[in-house]
Amino acid sequence: MSILPVIWFFLIGILLTVYAILDGFDLGVGFWYLFAKKEENRRTFLNAIGPIWDGNEVWLLTGGGALFAAFPIVYATVFSGFYLALMLVLWALIFRAVAIEFRSKSQSAIWRKTWDAAFAIGSIVPGLLFGVAIGNILRGLPLDANGDYAGTFFDLLNPYALLIGLLGLSMFAVHGAQFIILKTQGDLAEKARKWAKNAWVIYVGLFCLASIATVILEHHLFVNFILFPFLLIVPILSAASMALIFYFNKKGFAKAAFAASSSSIAGLMALTGTGIFPNLVPALDSAGAGLNVFNASSSPKTLGIMLVIACIGMPFVIAYTIWIYRIFRGKVTAQGWY
Amino acid sequence: MDTVLLSRIQFALTVGFHFIYPPLTIGLAWLIFLIMTLYLRTNDAAYKAMARFWIGLFALSFAMGVASGITMEFQFGTNWAAYSRFVGDIFGAPLAAEGILAFFLESSFLGLLIFGWNRVSKKTLWISSLLVALGSTLSAFWIIAANSWQHTPAGYQIVNGRAELTDFWAAIFNHSTMQRFIHTVNGALITGSMFMLGISAYHLLKKQHQIVMEKSFKIALVFLVITAWFQLGFGHAHGIQMWRYQPIKLAAFEGLFETQKAAPFLAFGIPNAETGKVDYEIHIPGFLSLMLSGKSDTEVQGLNDFPKDEWPPVRITFFNFRLMFILGVYFIGLGSLGILLLRLKKLYNNRFYLRLALLSVPLPFLANEFGWIATEVGRQPWVVYKLLKTQDAVSPTVSAGQILFSIIMFGLIYTLLFAAWIFLLRMKVKQGPELVRSVAGREAGS
Numbered sequence: 098m099s100i101l102p103v104i105w106f107f108l109i110g111i112l113l114t115v116y117a118i119l120d121g122f123d124l125g126v127g128f129w130y131l132f133a134k135k136e137e138n139r140r141t142f143l144n145a146i147g148p149i150w151d152g153n154e155v156w157l158l159t160g161g162g163a164l165f166a167a168f169p170i171v172y173a174t175v176f177s178g179f180y181l182a183l184m185l186v187l188w189a190l191i192f193r194a195v196a197i198e199f200r201s202k203s204q205s206a207i208w209r210k211t212w213d214a215a216f217a218i219g220s221i222v223p224g225l226l227f228g229v230a231i232g233n234i235l236r237g238l239p240l241d242a243n244g245d246y247a248g249t250f251f252d253l254l255n256p257y258a259l260l261i262g263l264l265g266l267s268m269f270a271v272h273g274a275q276f277i278i279l280k281t282q283g284d285l286a287e288k289a290r291k292w293a294k295n296a297w298v299i300y301v302g303l304f305c306l307a308s309i310a311t312v313i314l315e316h317h318l319f320v321n322f323i324l325f326p327f328l329l330i331v332p333i334l335s336a337a338s339m340a341l342i343f344y345f346n347k348k349g350f351a352k353a354a355f356a357a358s359s360s361s362i363a364g365l366m367a368l369t370g371t372g373i374f375p376n377l378v379p380a381l382d383s384a385g386a387g388l389n390v391f392n393a394s395s396s397p398k399t400l401g402i403m404l405v406i407a408c409i410g411m412p413f414v415i416a417y418t419i420w421i422y423r424i425f426r427g428k429v430t431a432q433g434w435y
Numbered sequence: 436m437d438t439v440l441l442s443r444i445q446f447a448l449t450v451g452f453h454f455i456y457p458p459l460t461i462g463l464a465w466l467i468f469l470i471m472t473l474y475l476r477t478n479d480a481a482y483k484a485m486a487r488f489w490i491g492l493f494a495l496s497f498a499m500g501v502a503s504g505i506t507m508e509f510q511f512g513t514n515w516a517a518y519s520r521f522v523g524d525i526f527g528a529p530l531a532a533e534g535i536l537a538f539f540l541e542s543s544f545l546g547l548l549i550f551g552w553n554r555v556s557k558k559t560l561w562i563s564s565l566l567v568a569l570g571s572t573l574s575a576f577w578i579i580a581a582n583s584w585q586h587t588p589a590g591y592q593i594v595n596g597r598a599e600l601t602d603f604w605a606a607i608f609n610h611s612t613m614q615r616f617i618h619t620v621n622g623a624l625i626t627g628s629m630f631m632l633g634i635s636a637y638h639l640l641k642k643q644h645q646i647v648m649e650k651s652f653k654i655a656l657v658f659l660v661i662t663a664w665f666q667l668g669f670g671h672a673h674g675i676q677m678w679r680y681q682p683i684k685l686a687a688f689e690g691l692f693e694t695q696k697a698a699p700f701l702a703f704g705i706p707n708a709e710t711g712k713v714d715y716e717i718h719i720p721g722f723l724s725l726m727l728s729g730k731s732d733t734e735v736q737g738l739n740d741f742p743k744d745e746w747p748p749v750r751i752t753f754f755n756f757r758l759m760f761i762l763g764v765y766f767i768g769l770g771s772l773g774i775l776l777l778r779l780k781k782l783y784n785n786r787f788y789l790r791l792a793l794l795s796v797p798l799p800f801l802a803n804e805f806g807w808i809a810t811e812v813g814r815q816p817w818v819v820y821k822l823l824k825t826q827d828a829v830s831p832t833v834s835a836g837q838i839l840f841s842i843i844m845f846g847l848i849y850t851l852l853f854a855a856w857i858f859l860l861r862m863k864v865k866q867g868p869e870l871v872r873s874v875a876g877r878e879a880g881s
Contacts, residue, residue: 148546151501155542159534161508166531169523176512176519177830184841187509188848191502195852198498202859245516245832395524396599403528410535414543421543424554 101400102390105167106374108407112163114366116156117227118272118359123150125273127193127220128266129292130213138285139213140431143197145280148425150197152418154190166403170244170393171377178238178246179230182253186223193219221266228265231369232258236315237379237387244386244393257310264307267300268362271342275355282428293346293354301339304365308332311372317379318372331371335364441838442514442829445845449506451804452849456500458803461575461620462627463493464568467548469654471564475557485647486564487552488868489631492860494549499856501542503849514838518818518828524599525591525606526581533577541570575623576616583612585819586810587680598822610680614673615810621669622806624662625766626799631655632773633796634864636789644867649783652792656777660770666763671726678727681820682736683745684813687752689723691737697721698735708749711739747815755809762802769795 123146130142165172176183192215200212236257239248274293278286311318322328338361345354373379380387394400467489474482508530511519519526544563551560590605591598600606635652638644678685685691690706690713691698700722704713721731738746769791776782783789818825 148550152539152543152546154501154505155534155539158505158508158538159531162527162531162534164527165511165519165523166527169519169527172512172523172527173516173519173830176509177514177516177832180513180830180833180837180841183509183513184844187506188844190505191848191852194502194505195498195855198495199855199859202495203862243831247832395527396594398603399524399528399600402600402603403531406528406532406535410532410539414535414539417543418539421547424547424551 099397099400101397101404102167102394103375104404105163105394105400106370106377106390108404109160109163109167110366110370112156112160114363116153116160117366118362119153119156120150121269121272121362122146122276122355123153123273124220124224125269125271126276127217127273128224128270129273129277129289130220131217132292133285133288136209137431140201141281141285141429142277143201144429144431145277147197149422151194152421154194163403163407167395167400168377168388168390168393169395171388174238174240174244174246174378174388175230175234178248179233179253181250182226182230186226189219189222189226191219192216193223224266224269225262227262228268229253229258229262231265232261234378235261235311235318235369235372237317237381239382240378240380240386240388242386244388257314260303260307260310264300264303264365267296267303268358268365270296271300272355272358272362275342275351275358278351279355280427280429290346293342297339297342297346304336304339315372321371321374328371331364331367335361335368338364438829438833438835438838439826441835441842442833443825445514445838445842446510448842448849449503449510449845451807452845452853453500453503453507454803454807455800456496456503457571457575458619458623458626459630459800460493460497460500460627461568461571461623462625463489463496463630464564464571464627465624466627466631466654466658467493468564468568469658470651471561475561481646481650484868485651488647489651490548491863492634494545495856495859495863497545499852502852506845514830514833515818515828516830516832518823521597521823521828522584522819524597525584528600528603529577529581529584529607533574537570537573537577539570540566541574544570572620575620579616579619580607580609580612583615584609585817586615586684586814587611588819588822593822598819611673611676614669614676618666618669618673618806621662621666622799622803624658625666626803628655628659628662629766629792629795629799632659633793636792637864638867639783640786640789640793645783647868652783653777656770656773656782659766660774663763663766663770667767670760670763675727678735681814683738683741684747684752684810685727686736686738686741687747687749687813688756688809689735690749690753691723691735692739694734694737694740696724696734697732698723698727698737700726706749706753708738708746745816747813752809752813755805755812759802759805759809762798762805765795765798766802 126142126146130139133139133142161172196212196216196219200209200216203209230253233253233255236255238246239252241247271293274289274296277289278293281289338357341357342354342361345351345357375391376387376389377393378388386392395403467486470482470486470489473479474486511526544566547555548560548563548567551563555563584606587610588598588606589609590600590602590607592601593599631651632655635648635655638648639652674685674688677688689698690701690704692706692711692713697720699718699720701713702717702719704716704718706713724733724735725731727733727735738749773782773788773792776785776788814820816824816826818828
């Protein structure tokens with residue numbers, strides 16, 4: 098058996114984790130946009146994410162492409178199974194992308210209000226539904242013997258998945274508030290500190306609830322932790338990162354707090370991966386054929402070539418992404434492109 | 436209605452909408468790079484004003500391309516699950532490569548090109564404009580390589596009911612990739628040039644921003660005439676390639692029913708698939724054979740040589756190809772006339788020509804769509820030529836009602852976005868390089 102599918106399980110995990118951290122803060126900014134009622138604040142928000150949100154979203158596209166290439170059967174089952182849910186995410190992302198570019202280009206009040214709503218909803222809907230999707234995958238999907246999805250749209254909205262959805266949204270909210278603290282000053286930064294504090298309480302509360310629900314309901318997620326107890330470091334580090342967010346905020350270390358919220362996101366993503374491995378889509382009951390890294394992957398040849406492409410391309414991507422982030426570091430104001 | 440038809444309608448709608456934008460941004464990206472090069476060399480504030488004006492219009496269109504492009508990435512899985520399972524081992528890799536090797540480049544450096552003017556050096560901006568143009572063109576390469584594999588599959592074997600990769604380079608550089616890529620990207624350059632030409636003409640007609648707009652007009656015109664003439668050769672090469680590897684599609688393109696030596700070229704006619712004849716036919720004897728092989732008596736296969744259930748919809752293919760071709764010839768004429776007027780020094784005040792240029796802005800977009808419809812419909816009934824039929828490619832779990840709902844939503848959303856894009860484009864065009872003038876002025880003053 099080839100090791101390549103396992104490597105790709107990790108690589109896709111990394112792509113989606115970087116996506117969650119990077120687009121996470123601009124989705125979070127979209128959430129707080131609702132609460133930043135002043136025109137000046139809204140423009141500041143858009144200027145803060147303007148130069149970088151687009152590159153952030155490419156991580157999702159690349160993650161999707163990599164999933165298609167490495168695990169086409171998972172891509173086919175999950176995307177067709179989650180049809181309406183994914184369409185909602187899609188429409189939200191479409192509106193959001195266009196809203197960011199279009200919103201400030203006209204002075205009309207109705208124009209701006211419409212795109213403001215599009216931007217906020219377009220940020221909140223994916224923020225929620227990504228978590229719902231992960232919740233369903235953690236729980237297992239109703240699959241038939243062919244590995245096709247056998248449930249309905251409303252089956253996806255079960256309480257466990259909704260809980261994970263809310264956890265994801267609160268995570269993005271914390272992360273977005275941390276980003277605003279980093280990028281703004283004065284009243285707005287002060288406001289964001291309050292937001293970060295409140296959202297953090299909800300984030301930690303939901304994390305505890307989700308942990309309890311998982312212990313009670315989803316025993317299959319503990320197999321790896323029982324086999325390899327050292328993996329318990331993953332939930333411990335996640336919880337520690339959450340605690341550090343609070344600590345650094347209290348001390349006023351904005352950069353460290355942002356780093357801690359990033360690492361808490363990475364922690365939760367790693368927790369998901371550790372819980373389900375080697376499955377990608379566990380079947381909800383024994384009649385269905387679950388999809389795992391071995392029965393749903395591409396051929397070793399394709400996986401090998403993809404690995405070469407990733408090894409050549411990703412170092413450049415990471416290098417120039419860091420370089421561009423450094424160019425745009427520092428505080429922003431309402432003056433600018435948006 | 437059945438899910439196959441609905442899925443096809445949705446795919447045609449969403450990809451047809453998406454395909455408005457990438458050709459425009461690819462073409463504009465290279466023109467902007469050219470302007471940035473001139474700016475770097477001459478340090479002339481007019482080039483700076485030009486660059487910033489066109490980058491502004493580029494950014495609006497790029498956002499539309501990104502937004503509608505996400506749909507495409509999701510849609511293979513949502514609506515074409517059987518297809519995704521069948522081709523995933525081959526088709527997914529170029530899509531992922533597009534993200535890793537091209538799209539990151541384009542998106543990241545576009546951010547710098549829009550926002551970086553006060554933060555980085557002129558040279559860095561110039562490199563950014565080059566990387567945006569390169570990134571967008573590489574993006575097109577990977578997508579077209581994947582699409583070309585559907586037309587002329589290569590480098591694979593069928594294992595357990597799916598296509599598995601045996602030779603990566605053979606699959607990527609399959610028999611139609613380079614011909615299709617060059618033809619499509621050249622079409623994008625035509626689109627970008629006509630866009631710039633028409634909008635510059637608008638300002639020249641109003642006698643405003645003349646320095647900036649005359650320079651833009653001239654660059655666009657030279658670009659247009661070169662690319663339009665080249666397209667004749669590139670399209671021709673693509674036709675010969677099609678004749679070799681998809682003869683049935685070529686027969687539909689040309690409305691040729693009977694296999695014959697000295698095959699005629701139809702100057703006019705309406706192919707009738709029921710009777711197997713061309714109605715109201717006016718043809719040039721032997722000319723099709725001559726164009727394809729260089730000899731007027733070469734045998735060319737007609738549709739009747741193939742089983743009728745493997746015919747593409749003949750009329751749609753035939754007419755879309757011809758409409759594209761006629762527009763291509765028109766671009767050659769328009770570009771050549773412009774160059775003639777330029778030499779005669781009668782260009783910038785020729786109101787007829789300026790108006791014609793302005794009215795022609797939508798035409799390359801139409802030509803792109805016609806060409807795309809001809810080539811994709813011409814591949815039917817196959818989604819992967821000779822390997823997988825379109826009717827066997829859809830998602831088994833998605834109901835007709837769900838697809839109908841998503842078609843309606845896409846229809847509404849895209850109409851709304853298109854209207855907003857046109858509205859903003861008009862507004863930005865009317866404003867002209869206004870914001871930029873103060874920048875230029877400040878630079879001159881400092």
